[in-house]
Amino acid sequence: MDGVLAEMRPLFRMGSPRGLRYLNEHKIVPGELLFRSPLYLFGFIPAGHSDLTFVSWDERVGFIEQSPMTGMRKWQHERRISRSSVGCVLTDRLVFEPRVARRLVAFIIRRFFNHRHAVLRKRLGGME
16 A cells, blocks of 8 residues: 555545555455545545455456446556566556546546656656
8 A cells, every 4th residue: 555655645545444554465355345445635635435346456467446436437447567678567557437527537537647657667766
């Protein structure tokens, strides 16, 4: 969770069970709720929740998260990690259907994931 929170900061924050540092500290059962996560805009403004649910999980190659979420009719986040000649390639693929303001939400999510990737590159010494 420390890494997830670092990726999101300062735009969003996800709550998690007290003391949880690694997602795999909980038994991840595909399709079952891992925990309900409150969501905060800018780290402190309540913005709903996500029922964090993975449909697949492999620490070496990625995950597919399909979590019911406030404000979304559908949310699916697929993250894949693959080797490359310079280290690795991280690819996020999102499928979502917001309840309102589709274009605005799509713009915000695109910017948010660009931010997440920039944070990862900086933290892990990746290329631009």
